[in-house]
Amino acid sequence: MLIRQKVKTIFLSSFLISSTFFSQAHNVSEGYQKPTDPLVIQNLENWQDLKFGLFMHWGTYSQWGIVESWSLCPEDESWTQRKPEHGKSYNEYVKNYENLQTTFNPTQFNPQKWADATKKAGMKYVVFTTKHHDGFAMFDTQQSDYKITSSKMPFSKNPKADVTKEIFNTFRKEGFKIGAYFSKPDWHSDDYWWSYFPPKDRNVNYDPKKYPERWENFKKFTFNQLNEITSNYGKIDILWLDGGWVRPFNTIDQKVEWQRTIKVEQDIDMDKIGTMARKNQPGIIIVDRTVPGKWENYVTPEQAVPEQALSIPWESCITMGDSFSYVPNDNYKSSQKIIETLVKIISRGGNYLMNIAPGPNGDYDAIVYERLKEISTWMDKNQSAVFATRAVAPYHEGDFYYTQSKDGKTVNIFHIDEKTNYQAPSTLNFQIPENFKPKSLKILGISSKIQWKKTGNFIEINLPKERTQLKYSTVIQITQ
Structure with a gap:
């Protein structure tokens, strides 16, 4: 381990903290100073x-x-x-x-x-x-x-x-x-x-x-x-x-x-x-x-x-x-x-x-x-959906996690299931960021067209049979 400490600060999750050698979290310094160079x-x-x-x-x-x-x-x-x-x-x-x-x-x-x-x-x-x-x-x-x-x-x-x-x-x-x-x-x-x-x-x-x-x-x-x-x-x-x-x-x-x-x-x-x-x-x-x-x-x-x-x-x-x-x-x-x-x-x-x-x-x-x-x-x-992205609200809702492209035109929604080996469900219903107006939607790794509808600030999608090919997550990519 790197710096070893007993303190576990309140904003750190414990889902990863289990080990033969350690059960400590690393604190984050207060008062971050943005570089000027x-x-x-x-x-x-x-x-x-x-x-x-x-x-x-x-x-x-x-x-x-x-x-x-x-x-x-x-x-x-x-x-x-x-x-x-x-x-x-x-x-x-x-x-x-x-x-x-x-x-x-x-x-x-x-x-x-x-x-x-x-x-x-x-x-x-x-x-x-x-x-x-x-x-x-x-x-x-x-x-x-x-x-x-x-x-x-x-x-x-x-x-x-x-x-x-x-x-x-x-x-x-x-x-x-x-x-x-x-x-x-x-x-x-x-x-x-x-x-x-x-x-x-x-x-x-x-x-x-x-x-x-x-x-x-x-x-x-x-x-x-x-x-x-x-x-x-x-x-x-x-x-x-x-x-x-x-x-x-x-x-x-x-x-x-x-x-x-x-x-x-x-x-x-x-x-x-x-x-x-x-x-x-x-x-x-x-x-x-x-x-x-x-x-x-x-x-x-x-x-x-x-x-x-x-x-x-x-x-x-x-x-x-x-x-x-x-x-x-x-x-x-x-x-x-x-x-x-x-x-x-x-x-x-x-x-x-x-x-x-x-x-x-x-x-x-x-x-x-x-x-x-x-x-x-x-x-x-x-x-x-991973690289050159940034965080976007709502960040995390239930089993859904969000990122967006740096230009804000694309939002990525990751669906995971920590309780079991991942199996994509037949339907997914999730929130989208405020004021985001989706025009197209696809599921990464699936070639067929996806059926979806928007109701208010939520989207519901029906996943095709190809969903059985998805491992570890379903990643939905929406463009406005």
């Missing part, structure tokens, strides 16, 4: 057209099949539990965890295979974990030897050793927008978790105001790594910064439980970082998660979907399985559940960033490809 505004507009993205958490932790990074954190939470076979004491565990780099050898790594399968499923951007909280860099940083290209790594001899470069280049070639996930905290850095003190929790383990030179070293280290990512890896469209406890102390929201654990100033100088990133990558979207202000260009509810449409740019990051990281025999969601989730998100104006975790061999589980193929079949028929 015209290039950023345009990039955000284009990003909101994409709707469906791929998230990937991958690191040495996949070898143990455990939650990403969090077992290193000395907090007594369900997601930080350590297995005794990996180390009897905390120090032994950390040593063994960090020694995983010497055996990590994902020889089946083939980003083209991922790009092909996810592109067919309709995904249009990718966000990859260049570095998670454990500090292990999945890119060729010059700031640390704790990285996938280190000579300690058996995989370092592979021509595709810099996996971040390979992933970004491959997906970019296939037309994807590129997002770089980066953890602001670094639990491997001696300038964040100083070895002089034991770590206490997820936060820095010393007072940066008392030891300003050490904190300044950490700020330089972070700046330099982000400079590498935004300088050396081609066009980057999104800089996705996690670890919201690394923040100016005056931005803490005391209503959020995990933020109340922040006891010291952890200002990492986002103005300097953001200015550098925009110089390297003009128009880049910056997502400083949970830290309100000019560097949180869109908000990121985690493992949940807002109950209502939001008027600001947003994205739900949700796992295909139960875990953000690879675990053996993960419980992958059905294709119908994934489609239903996509429909709910886009009807409320958001993007769906679905996480798929590669395993230690460098590939997805076989079931992932099955799901992606099933989604692609649905997407082939219904993509015109």
